Structures are given as C-alpha cells and as structure tokens.
Amino acid sequence: MSLEVLITRIKNEEDLKKVVSLAREDRDIILSYRNEDQKEQFITEQYDTHSDIFLAEQNQKPVGYAVINPEPNELYKVEYIYTNPESRKSSVAKKLLIEAMSHIRTYSDQSEVYAVIGFHNRSSRKLFESLGFTMRKHGSHIRATKNFGDRKETTLPRDSLW
C-alpha cells in the first residue's frame, strides 16, 4: 500500500465534500463548533468566503486539510489545520503547509504567514517549529510566524513578547 500523500487546493463542491467529511469526524476542531452540522457550517463558510483550503489524500482517502485566510497587508493566517488521528506524525500537516506556502508565494514574495496556537497544543507547536516558524507568546496563545522575502516582522505589543 502506497503511503504517498497528495495535496490539492480545493476547487469545487466535490472537493469541499471531502473536507467536510473530515471536519465532521474531527474531535479537536475549534471548541465553539461542537456538533457535526456546525463543523460543516464552519468549513462551508470558509469556502464561501474564498479561503484557500488544501486537502491531503492518501490512497484517495482524505486524511487532512488546512484552511488559509488572506488578511490585509500580505498577511495570511493558517485558520485551521487538521490531520486525522490515524495519519498523524507522518508529515501530512507539514506537506499541507508547504503546499499552502508555495501557493502564497505565487501571489507574493513579501508576505507573512501566521498561526495562533493554543499554549498546550504540543503537536501544533512542533509542526510550526519544524517548518522554521518563529514562536512568540501572544496573550494566552502562541503566535507562529514565517516571513517571505525581506518583509519586517509584525509589531506586537511589548508585553506580549516572551
């Protein structure tokens, strides 16, 4: 059985259904989305508001996804990233982010990608660290950032730094 991971940027309702199927089984998805319909709504809203959504498939089975939102000033937020529990620690999320960043680079070589991570989310911290993101404490969360080109780092309030 091949373990190759295929990453695509979703483009139609058919792809969206695959992401929704993953989101519905996600036990970790953002706490405010507690039931399956709300999780579906979250993904569908992201799709409808033109987020870039990337899907990872292994042997044609959806195994992970990442939602990226453009913000003003060439800033891109990793809104959410997920790998199903059976496929974790086999670089699925890493490949999703690498593909997402390469897609962002086609728009701009001066952009910044960031994610807000729960302080105790070790897996997520490790993921962003492994891709060379800079980690900073930001209130009760951690902000992971990566710059492309010579863009200056985002200015944060002094008291929110480590």
Ligand SMILES: CC(C)(COP(=O)(O)OP(=O)(O)OC[C@H]1O[C@@H](n2cnc3c(N)ncnc32)[C@H](O)[C@@H]1OP(=O)(O)O)[C@@H](O)C(=O)NCCC(=O)NCCS
């Ligand atoms: C966070 C998450 C997306 C990581 O997915 P994944 O596919 O397992 O991550 P990868 O296999 O690509 O791992 C990337 C790196 O992080 C490391 N890593 C991932 N999980 C880890 C863990 N629990 N402990 C230690 N290292 C870990 C991997 O070893 C790898 O590092 P390396 O390349 O130096 O070996 C996944 O755990 C998940 O879906 N969690 C629930 C949802 C969530 O919290 N999303 C993040 C919201 S910000």
